[in-house]
Amino acid sequence: MACSRGRITSLLALSAALALVAGCGKNASSSGDGGDKREHDGKPVVVVTTTWEGAFAKAAGAEDVKVIVPQSVQHAPDYDPKPSDLAAVAGADFVLYAPFEPYAGKIKEAAGSEAELVEVNLDNDSDKVDAEVARLGKLFGTEDAAAQWKTTFDSEYAKLSKDLKAEWPGGKSPVVVSQVFTTWAAKLAGMNLVGTYGPEAVTPAQLAKLSKEKPALILDNAHMSTGTVLPDSGAKQVEIVNYPGEGLDLLPVYRNAATVLKEAMRKS
Missing domain, CATH: 3.40.50.1980 (Nitrogenase molybdenum iron protein domain)
Incomplete structure (x- = not known):
């Protein structure tokens, strides 16, 4: 060599x-x-x-x-x-x-x-997760295990989504802005997603556009945060974690997101 x-x-x-x-x-x-x-x-x-x-x-x-x-x-x-x-x-x-x-x-x-x-x-979007897990199961020759996991995931996802919607302030879906890789969390909570940013640094033009939407919450990506996105808007910024832990279990990612979103909505 x-x-x-x-x-x-x-x-x-x-x-x-x-x-x-x-x-x-x-x-x-x-x-x-x-x-x-x-x-x-x-x-x-x-x-x-x-x-x-x-x-x-x-x-x-x-x-x-x-x-x-x-x-x-x-x-x-x-x-x-x-x-x-x-x-x-x-x-x-x-x-x-x-x-x-x-x-x-x-x-x-x-x-x-x-x-x-x-x-x-x-992408932790529920539909994309279901599709990818099914595709990988077919590739690995483990379709039955993948299908069983999907049943568990869909049930857990539906429960978390229902619980989050019950926390909407005043019973109304909150207006949110999200980093492009955390929009799945807004979907989980049934939030009114009015704009996205990243992964590049937010420009002044983007700031002006997002501020006009008057979001109550900003869903930031914990793994590639650009800092406070709308510092003068009064919106509460929430960090969303995409990566699972060492146990390689995807469900805690959704449970943890639900926990921080509930807390944020209660304080908004």
Whole structure:
């Protein structure tokens, strides 16, 4: 293997180091006829870039799920993969990533993996979640588990939505503005979404337009906040968390959003 010269990114440097790891992994799991057979019980081995993709994979029925980006990293695209990350990819059946995570394809290439690279539509909108979980379940061969999860999710979602609507101030849907990646929370609460902003910094023209809508609440993205959006509007700004925890359970994301939205509506 030729040595790289000049200034290179840490990821490309890791690719050289991990080529041997990937190769050894394949040899260890190969059968006598040269075929590549991973040593697992027939269930898909799934490597995901973040806990968000991980929760989608788990909801779809995957049981062996490895997460690359630690939960402590607030902005996943800034993460710098380590050799151990590439080693995990080398033994995967599927690698799940989002289009705003530019390193996913490079991770797979660096590790020499034969895994199927799957782009996931990371959006907590209930309809999109149902569609993605069903699609992944079909891909993994775990359709029954995905369908069972959908039943649980739909029931929980309906309950949370009903409870939130019961908290509308004066029985009227509150007017809200939302960051583009947290509009799902407004939908969950049945709120009157009148405008969005981000992910870029809010411009003066946007500020003026959003202020005219006189929102009661602003739903901000906890993972990429741009600070106080409408500082002189009197609107209460609420942080919405998109990423699940280490347990890779998507339902707490909705429960937590419902909790903060209830509190905000009670104080508005």
